[in-house]
Amino acid sequence: MTPVNAPASTRRSKRVLPGFGLTMGMTLTYLGVIVLLPVIALVLKGAEIGPARFFAIATAPRTMAALQLTLTAAAMATVFNAVYGLLMAWVLVRYDFPGKRLLDAMVDIPFALPTAVAGLALSALFATNGWYGALLEPLGIKVVFTIWGVAVAMSFTSIPFVIRAVQPVLEDLDPQYEQAAVTLGAHPFTIFCRVIFPAILPAFLVGVTLSFARSLGEFGAVVFIAGNLPMETEIASLLAVIRLEEYDYNGASVIALMLLLIALLLLAVSNLMQAQALRYKGGGS
Amino acid sequence: MQAPPPGALAPRASQFVPRLLIGVALALTAIFVVVPMAYIFHRAFAEGWRLFAANVLEPNTLHAIGLTALVAVLVLPVNIAFGIASAWLIARFTFPGRKLLLTLIEIPFSISPIIAGICYLLLYGRQGLIGPWLIAHDMQILFALPGIVMVTLFVTAPFVMREVLPLMQAQGSEQEQAALTLGASGWQVFRRVTLPNIRWALLYGAVLCGARAVGEFGGVSVVSGNIRGQTNTLPLQIELLFNDLNVTGAFAAATMLTLIALVVLVMKTLMEMRRG
Known part of the structure; x- marks a missing residue:
């Protein structure tokens, strides 16, 4: 190559590989047609409704009841998943026992299993004549057609989030702080609370946020088990679908927009925390 | 002490x-x-093999299985092409808006499929943005195969990209640049260097995408119209049988999807064993 050409080639060094135009075109076409255009349609519809009507629909009793149920049940599901997820991550990373690899694989069942299938199985298991329902009924606990059913379905479909978020961080944890704490005579529980938990907290919170976001959006599993009684066990996304079936496009759009807004907010929060978690990890090692 | x-x-x-x-x-x-x-x-x-077979071979269930397979067959190649293209774009080039692009591709993970379905209805529906134009030109997207395929493309958008991108980033582009220096064409580099390097991640991403495509419920339920024996995919057929109180039939239909889930689990375990 002649020296005359050298400056031009270094300037373009980042674009040496071919395919920029082609891959950019493919990516933007797919994103535009499949993802962005439909979302823009929803946003435009929301803008068309106007703030006053939007507010009226958003604060209608049935909408409020559905949102409240969705948020409450998602919170219940997330609390369970947070505790269970932390326990599972701990057990899978820190202990050796027969069947560990199998247990690790089982964790992914909820992501692999279609939500309708999960909903079908859970509703049959927790029905009053099902395996679990029959055990719980004498205790006065009713799951199917109650908020507990909604929470169970949401919990099942979002089980892996906390586990998979905490597991890698726990694996990479530098053992020297723990060893120092042991040498100083700290109780194992104190070590967990004061040394280990602060280190895995950012990752844990990311997992919790993702789990909550997924629970809010869950539909398939919930509609099987919830009974879907208006004002009682009707989740927000189902109410949006019902509004569509009534040709109440404004009602459906308002609920969908609110759910979209919450989802994007949670996505932003989890991205921020993920960045923080990475910084923590980078600073620690 | x-x-x-x-x-x-x-x-x-x-x-x-x-x-x-x-x-x-x-x-x-x-x-x-x-x-x-x-x-x-x-x-x-529970009620025997014979009833199980009868349930699976019931015409509407059989049609649902066929439609679901067809949707997966149509979605997979498009998603694989998009996944490789977007991963290549993000891993190999720097340009303004790269981070934003990545976030946009991953957005379908955060949005409830139901919302995706509603978006499609507001775009292509009778009162939607493009709906009247579609009717004037006698084209049907909603309550038909195109709508089902497009919503499925929405919910599965990030699957292949997410598996392929980390691998492309980790491997760097030295091999590809070497091949180019040696005079290989762009396609040759892709087929001979890039593709062999990412093939396992690509396969796993494709399996995840396929599993999600056949299992999608919420988004498809909004745009399919649930027409028995016509636009009912397998997950929707399960709900229909369940609502008809044919619970055994619903479970029989569900086994098909559960088997696919098991394939995913086995593949994931194999992938992890390869890595570890």
Whole structure:
């Protein structure tokens, strides 16, 4: 190559590989047609409704009841998943026992299993004549057609989030702080609370946020088990679908927009925390 | 009092707690994850093989299986092409808006499929943005195969990209640049260098995408119109049978999807064994 050409080639060094135009075109076409255009349609519809009507629909009793149920049940599901997820991550990373690899694989069942299938199985298991329902009924606990059913379905479909978020961080944890704490005579529980938990907290919170976001959006599993009684066990996304079936496009759009807004907010929060978690990890090692 | 050396007290003191924690973890996983999956097969075969076969071969269920397979066959190539293209774009080039692009591709993970379905209805529906134009030109997207395929493309958008991108980033582009220097064309580099390097991640991403495509419920339920024997995919057929109180039929249909889930699990375990 002649020296005359050298400056031009270094300037373009980042674009040496071919395919920029082609891959950019493919990516933007797919994103535009499949993802962005439909979302823009929803946003435009929301803008068309106007703030006053939007507010009226958003604060209608049935909408409020559905949102409240969705948020409450998602919170219940997330609390369970947070505790269970932390326990599972701990057990899978820190202990050796027969069947560990199998247990690790089982964790992914909820992501692999279609939500309708999960909903079908859970509703049959927790029905009053099902395996679990029959055990719980004498205790006065009713799951199917109650908020507990909604929470169970949401919990099942979002089980892996906390586990998979905490597991890698726990694996990479530098053992020297723990060893120092042991040498100083700290109780194992104190070590967990004061040394280990602060280190895995950012990752844990990311997992919790993702789990909550997924629970809010869950539909398939919930509609099987919830009974879907208006004002009682009707989740927000189902109410949006019902509004569509009534040709109440404004009602459906308002609920969908609110759910979209919450989802994007949670996505932003989890991205921020993920960045923080990475910084923590980078600073620690 | 002097602190005991680590390990002196540990064996006796820590025997109980680990066993308890392992026990609780195993029990909870069995109750909440393993039993529900096993229960599907239990219920599907509870009334015998003959009824199971009759349920699966019932015309509407059979049609739903066919339609679901067709949707997956149409979605997969498009998603694979998009996944490779977007991963290549993000891994190999720097340009303004690269981070934003990545976020946009991953957005379908955060949005409930139901919302995706509603978006499609507001775009292509009778009162939608493009709906009237579609009607004028006698084109049907909603309540037909195109709508089902497009919503499925929406919910599966990030699957292949997410598996391929980390691998492309980790491997760097030295090999590809070397091949180019040696005079290979762009396609040759892709087929001979890039593709062999990413093939396992690509396969796994494709399996995940396929599993999600056949299992999608919420988004498809909004745009399909649930027409029996016409636009009912397998997950929708399960709900229909369940609502018809044909629970055994619903479980029989569900076994098909559960088998696909098992394939995903086996593949994931194999992938991890390859890596580790």
